[in-house]
Amino acid sequence: MAADIHTQLQPIDHCGRPPDSLHLLIAEIPDLQRTCSQFRQCVGQQWHLAADSKRHKLVRQLCRMDTAISKLTSDLTSRSKRLPTAHDILADLREIEEEFGEVRYDKRSKSLCTTTEPITLEGLEFGRFTICFNLSTIASNCDENPLNVIALDPNPCAADDAVVHPHVSAGHLCLGDATAPLRKATTEHRLADAFQIVAAVLRTYSADSPFCAIENWNGRPCDDCGFIANEDTSFYCEPCDKNFCEDCFSRCRDCGESMCLSCLSSCEICGDRICEDCQSLCDGCGEVACTGCLENELCPSCLEDRENEEIENDDEEIEQESTEDPSDKSQEPTSRVFTTDSTVTSVQSDRLVETSIHA
Ligand SMILES: [Zn+2]
Ligand SMILES: [Zn+2]
Ligand SMILES: [Zn+2]
Numbered sequence: 001m002a003a004d005i006h007t008q009l010q011p012i013d014h015c016g017r018p019p020d021s022l023h024l025l026i027a028e029i030p031d032l033q034r035t036c037s038q039f040r041q042c043v044g045q046q047w048h049l050a051a052d053s054k055r056h057k058l059v060r061q062l063c064r065m066d067t068a069i070s071k072l073t074s075d076l077t078s079r080s081k082r083l084p085t086a087h088d089i090l091a092d093l094r095e096i097e098e099e100f101g102e103v104r105y106d107k108r109s110k111s112l113c114t115t116t117e118p119i120t121l122e123g124l125e126f127g128r129f130t131i132c133f134n135l136s137t138i139a140s141n142c143d144e145n146p147l148n149v150i151a152l153d154p155n156p157c158a159a160d161d162a163v164v165h166p167h168v169s170a171g172h173l174c175l176g177d178a179t180a181p182l183r184k185a186t187t188e189h190r191l192a193d194a195f196q197i198v199a200a201v202l203r204t205y206s207a208d209s210p211f212c213a214i215e216n217w218n219g220r221p222c223d224d225c226g227f228i229a230n231e232d233t234s235f236y237c238e239p240c241d242k243n244f245c246e247d248c249f250s251r252c253r254d255c256g257e258s259m260c261l262s263c264l265s266s267c268e269i270c271g272d273r274i275c276e277d278c279q280s281l282c283d284g285c286g287e288v289a290c291t292g293c294l295e296n297e298l299c300p301s302c303l304e305d306r307e308n309e310e311i312e313n314d315d316e317e318i319e320q321e322s323t324e325d326p327s328d329k330s331q332e333p334t335s336r337v338f339t340t341d342s343t344v345t346s347v348q349s350d351r352l353v354e355t356s357i358h359a
């Protein structure tokens with residue numbers, strides 16, 4: 001097994017990184033020379049704006065070259081390091097077996113795998129995980145991820161079946177601070193170290209960057225905003241048969257029934273939430289309103305309009321009355337009653353007393 005693994009790990013340069021980085025670096029040089037002479041010319045002619053733009057271009061080019069240089073340096077130094085012999089690999093395999101109880105090599109998929117103990121974080125059980133490294137990916141030394149993490153007794157988070165550990169989603173482990181150490185271990189073919197690093201990440205909960213936070217593991221996603229609410233802050237809406245977070249859930253101001261915001265309407269006058277059963281429509285403009293905001297089935301603005309119309313009507317009638325028969329009042333000092341469709345107006349002597357009776 002150690003010999004097979006050793007053969008499999010022989011460096012293959014099919015990613016071709018060293019020539020690539022070198023090529024990138026050399027390709028930048030003519031461009032850099034051109035920008036340099038243009039910059040000098042702009043400064044000489046005192047073309048300040050143009051000189052500034054050339055200066056920015058130079059900085060960008062130098063940045064690109066800087067990246068290419070560090071990539072090339074790291075590639076060349078890691079290649080020059082002595083890689084483990086078959087004997088070293090055998091020692092590594094023994095170390096992995098001792099730590100995890102087993103180590104398997106699958107010739108077909110070229111994967112070296114082991115399984116962790118059942119993992120429990122903050123009282124929540126996530127079961128065992130199989131850690132697999134693809135050796136041909138490691139040997140090629142490209143940027144491709146050689147690691148795959150599989151939950152053997154999956155306890156996925158309620159919000160997403162693919163998340164089987166706070167830091168594992170769809171086989172991908174979010175390594176956080178362990179990214180660089182793992183990359184170094186795989187580049188140097190230190191297999192036991194690579195497994196230890198991954199197991200350490202699986203055994204630790206980092207609250208900064210989980211795919212799903214432990215406190216929301218068994219929570220429910222709000223059907224409206226997607227926020228994952230835990231059991232205490234998740235609410236069920238009966239009319240639509242869905243679950244919502246605190247912010248997307250309210251109650252009817254009139255009957256007190258709790259519902260989601262989509263199942264509740266708002267009174268267009270006071271803004272309070274009301275359920276369908278409790279909402280009324282203004283007779284005049286058809287606006288949705290709560291019962292408290294309507295008077296005689298009218299919203300305040302329609303009520304005001306209606307009253308103004310009535311006063312105008314009354315004024316017109318009084319005017320007509322006085323022009324038609326000016327002697328009327330003096331001859332009949334007792335009260336007279338005019339009736340319009342919705343208002344009874346009594347005129348007593350010179351005083352006008354209005355009482356509105358709405359249908
Ligand atoms: Zn919500
Ligand atoms: Zn209601
Ligand atoms: Zn609802």
Ligand SMILES: [Zn+2]
Binds near residue numbers: 268291
């Ligand atoms: Zn209202």
Ligand SMILES: [Zn+2]
Binds near residue numbers: 283300
């Ligand atoms: Zn209205």
